[in-house]
Amino acid sequence: MSHIAREGYEGSGPGAITPDGCAVELYLRLPAGDEPDIIERAAPAGAGVLELGCGAGRITHPLVRRGFTVTAVDESPEMLEHVHGARTVCSSIETLELDERFDVVLLASFLVHTAGPGEREGLLRSCRRHVADDGCVLIQREDPTRHENLPKEREIDGGLIRVVSSDPVHPGVRSVHVECVFPDGRWTQTFLSCPLTDEAFEHALAQEGLVVDAYLTDDRTWVRALPAKG
Incomplete structure (x- = not known):
């Protein structure tokens, strides 16, 4: 198709x-590479994870094996056919409206660098909409x-x-x-x-009610963000 x-x-x-x-x-x-290790270190054990843009389950499956409860979202039904062990939702990220919040929202695969008009804002808005007040958003950035x-x-x-x-x-x-x-x-x-500088990236997060808590890797490609207070 x-x-x-x-x-x-x-x-x-x-x-x-x-x-x-x-x-x-x-x-x-x-291959999943070191992404599951980075996520596991940054997330509470056994957390509920909303994975936005899961694809065919490259990261989903290792997270499930490590004890996380994953809700995997992708706009492609052909991708979702290959995801197992996780709840799946076929939807674009920007229009996703689940009536629940998650311990961890995951936006991997450099999606934060999407360049269409308003698309990055829509992705980050969905992250903020679905993260619990005491939860976190894990974002993968491009290597500069x-x-x-x-x-x-x-x-x-x-x-x-x-x-x-x-x-x-x-x-x-x-x-x-x-x-x-x-x-x-x-x-x-x-x-x-x-491509986003640290300053531009942090500004984009702030515009959608998120704030950087920590850069998780030496190359600053993985970030943990939190809902802004107040």
Whole structure:
């Protein structure tokens, strides 16, 4: 099944492609990396987690195995078909309206850098809407060197991910093109990214009622934010 791509986003390769250019078959192959470890250290044991943009469960499944209760949200039913052990909700993040609050709201996969008009604000507003007053929001940011010295590549589980280019298309917005090559398939994705300085990032959070509690990694790519008081 195919979907109409968002403006500035496209993908190619075998299998279903989501509106933001993500290939379901590719995302099933991507390893979780150290993300579950970072989340586990930053979240209360056994917490209820709302995972926004869960994809095919790359992070969901390790969190479930570690004892977290996960509600996994994605706009792609093809992605959600592969999520198990978690409650699933098919919805865009911006329009999500669950009548409950969570100990932890998770916004991974660099979604905070989305560049469409009002989209980042909508993502962060959903985070604030669904986090408990004494809960936290865990956000993954881009490494500031991600757009430098391209092309560059890394090997993963028998495949190769290559960031081919990152070109300015609007003030503060870049179009990023990525290729993923495996022995049995090749996928591409083009998407928009809005790099954010620490100051701009913290301002964006403040506008939606969130405040940085801590940068969780030395490269400052993982952040714990709290609901602003008052």
